[in-house]
Amino acid sequence: MNPFLFVRVDDVASAVGEATRGDGTRFIGGGTNLLDLMKAGVERPVRLVDVNGLPLHEVAEHDGGLRIGALVTNADVAAHPLVELRYPLLAEAILAGASPQLRNMATTGGNLLQRTRCYYFYDVATPCNKRDPGAGCSAIDGFNRNHAILGTSEHCIATHPSDMCVALAALEAVVQVEGPSGARSIPLAEFHRLPGDSPQIDSNLGPGELITAVELPAKGFPDHHAYVKARDRHSYAFALASAAAALEIDGGRIAEARLALGGVAHKPWRVAEAEALLRGQQPDDDAFRRAAEAALTGAAGFGHNTFKIELARRVIVRALRRAAGIGRSS
Numbered sequence: 001m002n003p004f005l006f007v008r009v010d011d012v013a014s015a016v017g018e019a020t021r022g023d024g025t026r027f028i029g030g031g032t033n034l035l036d037l038m039k040a041g042v043e044r045p046v047r048l049v050d051v052n053g054l055p056l057h058e059v060a061e062h063d064g065g066l067r068i069g070a071l072v073t074n075a076d077v078a079a080h081p082l083v084e085l086r087y088p089l090l091a092e093a094i095l096a097g098a099s100p101q102l103r104n105m106a107t108t109g110g111n112l113l114q115r116t117r118c119y120y121f122y123d124v125a126t127p128c129n130k131r132d133p134g135a136g137c138s139a140i141d142g143f144n145r146n147h148a149i150l151g152t153s154e155h156c157i158a159t160h161p162s163d164m165c166v167a168l169a170a171l172e173a174v175v176q177v178e179g180p181s182g183a184r185s186i187p188l189a190e191f192h193r194l195p196g197d198s199p200q201i202d203s204n205l206g207p208g209e210l211i212t213a214v215e216l217p218a219k220g221f222p223d224h225h226a227y228v229k230a231r232d233r234h235s236y237a238f239a240l241a242s243a244a245a246a247l248e249i250d251g252g253r254i255a256e257a258r259l260a261l262g263g264v265a266h267k268p269w270r271v272a273e274a275e276a277l278l279r280g281q282q283p284d285d286d287a288f289r290r291a292a293e294a295a296l297t298g299a300a301g302f303g304h305n306t307f308k309i310e311l312a313r314r315v316i317v318r319a320l321r322r323a324a325g326i327g328r329s330s
C-alpha cells in the first residue's frame with residue numbers, strides 16, 4: 001500500500017474543504033471497498049478524509065418520506081423500524097448483499113459509490129479502461145461471466161454491484177450532496193452513469209462533492225414488493241442478475257409498478273416502458289413476461305454472460321410474482 005495522509009473531519013464544510021485540495025483525496029466511510037482497492041493498487045489516494053465523525057448517522061422522517069444519513073450503516077438502515085415498516089423492499093435488498101460483518105461497516109454513501117467487481121479492474125496486471133483510460137478492456141474478449149448485458153459500450157462492460165441501489169432506483173430515491181458550489185439533489189436515476197467513452201467515471205458526483213443523505217419519497221410500496229437476487233452462492237456473493245419489484249394493486253389491477261434490475265448494467269437498470277406495460281393489467285404471468293421482455297430490450301451478451309438474458313427474464317418474473325403475492329416459482 002502507498003503512503004497517504006489521514007485526515008479526520010467533524011463538520012461537512014471541512015470535509016468538502018479537504019476534498020477540494022486535490023485529485024488525490026478520497027473520502028472514507030466504512031472502508032470496505034476503498035481499502036480493498038488500495039491494497040490491490042487500484043486506488044492510490046494521497047489524502048484520506050475520514051467522514052465518520054460527521055453528523056450524518058441519523059434516519060429521520062422528512063417531507064412525508066425518509067432521510068437516511070450518508071453514514072448510517074447498511075445494517076442499521078435494514079433494521080430501522082421505519083424502513084422495515086414503510087420501505088421493506090430496501091431492507092430486503094440490503095440484506096441480500098454482503099455479510100453481517102460487512103453490513104455493520106458499510107455506509108449508505110459508500111454503498112452508492114462502491115466500484116465494479118469486474119475481476120480485471122482489480123487485477124492491475126491486465127488492461128482496463130476503467131482503471132487506466134485508453135488501455136483497453138480485458139473483459140470484452142475475456143472471461144465476462146459477471147458482466148453487463150445492457151447499456152454497455154465498446155470501452156467497458158462492467159456492472160454496478162450494489163443491491164441497495166437497485167431498491168433505491170425502484171423507490172425513486174434522491175441523493176443529497178454538498179460540494180464546493182453548495183448543496184444539490186441528484187435523483188438516483190441520474191446518479192450512476194453508463195460507461196460510454198469514459199468508463200473511468202462511475203457517477204455524476206462532481207469533484208469534492210460529499211454525499212450527505214439519501215431521501216426516500218413517501219411512497220414505499222410496503223404491501224407488494226420483492227427483491228430477487230440470482231447469484232453463484234446462496235449468500236455472500238454479488239448478483240448475476242437481480243430485480244426489485246414494487247406494485248400497487250387496486251381492485252385486482254396494477255395501479256402503479258416499479259421495476260429495477262441489478263447485475264446487468266453499469267447502473268441500476270430501470271425501463272419506463274416495462275413499468276407502463278404493467279399499469280392497468282391484472283397481476284398475472286402474461287403481464288409479467290411482457291414486462292420482462294420490455295425491460296430486457298436490447299440485451300446482448302458477450303459469450304460467457306449470455307445466459308444472463310434468460311436468467312434476468314426469470315428473475316424479473318419471479319420478483320413480480322412475489323410482489324403480487326402469487327407464489328415463489330417462475
Ligand SMILES: Cc1cc2nc3c(=O)[nH]c(=O)nc-3n(C[C@H](O)[C@H](O)[C@H](O)COP(=O)(O)OP(=O)(O)OC[C@H]3O[C@@H](n4cnc5c(N)ncnc54)[C@H](O)[C@@H]3O)c2cc1C
Nearest residue numbers: 029030031032033034097098107109110111113162163211
Ligand atoms: C467480500 C465482499 C462482499 C460484498 N458483497 C456485496 C453484495 O453482495 N452486495 C452489495 O451491494 N455490496 C456488497 N459488498 C460491497 C459493500 O456493500 C461495499 O463495500 C460497501 O457498501 C461500501 O461502503 P463503505 O462505507 O465501506 O465505502 P468505502 O469503502 O468507505 O467507500 C467507497 C467509495 O465511496 C466513497 N465515499 C464513501 N462515503 C462517501 C460520502 N459520504 N460521500 C462521497 N463519497 C463517499 C469513497 O471515497 C470510496 O470511493 C461486498 C463487499 C465485500 C468486501
Ligand code: SF4
Nearest residue numbers: 118128129137156157
Ligand atoms: S469491463 Fe470495464 S472494468 Fe472490466 S476490464 Fe473492461 S473496462 Fe475494465
